Amino acid sequence: MDVQFPIYSPEHEIYDPLFEEKNLRVFIKRDDMIHPFISGNKWRKLKLHIEQAKSQGINQLVTFGGAWSNHILATAAAGAQFQLKTYAFIRGEEVSNPVLSMCKLFGMQLHFVDRESYRNKEALFQQAFPAQEAWFIDEGGRSDLGIEGCVSIYEELKNTYQHIILAAGTGTTAAGLLKAIQSQSNDTQLHVVPVLKLGDSLANDFKTWGLASKNLYLHADYHFGGYAKTKPELLAFIQSFVSKTGIMIEPVYTGKMMYGLYDLIKKDQFKPGSHILAIHTGGLTGFLGMYEQFGALPGI
Structure with missing residues (x-):
């Protein structure tokens, strides 16, 4: 696609x-x-990640951010548009707000983690998705892609x-x-x-x-x-x-x-x-x- x-x-x-x-x-x-x-820059930072994930047959994007993160919302919306599951680790205690509600509306799964655990994003990702069945996207889309x-x-x-x-x-x-x-x-x-x-x-x-x-x-x-x-x-x-x-x-x-x-x-x-x-x-x-x-x- x-x-x-x-x-x-x-x-x-x-x-x-x-x-x-x-x-x-x-x-x-x-x-x-x-x-x-x-x-804005959200689509530009996500586009190549989506292309790479789909080319490798991976159908889930996993990313990270705070409770008001524009990047989290953009990832949720992009996943819905391009038929990819989305999952996000949210920094801090569990809360509810309009941005997270929209993320859920787009089908994103949210997992709240304490700030200490959040520091090691790679460990969180590997523990939750050990079989390389998902695509890692760092907070804010930070990456070479x-x-x-x-x-x-x-x-x-x-x-x-x-x-x-x-x-x-x-x-x-x-x-x-x-x-x-x-x-x-x-x-x-x-x-x-x-x-x-x-x-x-x-x-x-x-x-x-x-x-x-x-x-x-x-x-x-x-x-x-x-x-x-x-x-x-x-x-x-x-x-x-x-x-x-x-x-x-x-x-x-x-x-x-x-x-x-x-x-x-x-x-x-x-x-x-x-x-x-x-x-x-x-x-x-x-x-x-x-x-x-x-x-x-x-x-x-």
Whole structure:
């Protein structure tokens, strides 16, 4: 069975008086429009895993994540679409929420594990599936296959950009873009906004993947306290951006990335006349776990 489906991820220009003041043109690649649930970089990181599993006659995907994981939901939806069973180890105590309910709706089996056991994902997988009857996908889709799948983001671009910026968790998507940029031997600068503390450590991961630091800029000061952490200024920025552009972003990934982009522009980090592309990596269901925080904002 073919695991292709049409990719719709246009490049939209967005406008702001700040961009005009700094003589910059800013665009956003809408990977969030690829699929309602297998959106953004999730499909790109899963595609080659699904192809490999099906080619080897394996009919079950096994993966890992937290209770609000977009990757878990995307895996569940992809499994349903391509007739594969799905199973997920969920970090932490058993809970119920809208994301996990959707996963179950797509037919995914969920198994909650304590945080200590969760650290050894390979052991969990081998204990539950000793006969190699399932396909292992690491948390967030982190893998060489995931990196290769994300190369396609760059290959699809319709225009030329001096700068590309995106959020990073595992760094898989950023690694795919960096690999594509360096293979073309061009001068495009890749700006990565880690959403976890100690995001500078991603530089070592890129080295492990055989990628040079050329073309790479890590901006590790926009995590707002760590993964899924926020501050009032981030929430206010997201509300302003969404209301002015009609483009939905959320506090875990894309909100931090866009906040970082605006801040870098204010600080004159980009040469006038530059064209900048922001990658919308989807993950909009992340808003569901944090919507109450927006209730305290004026006008909401």
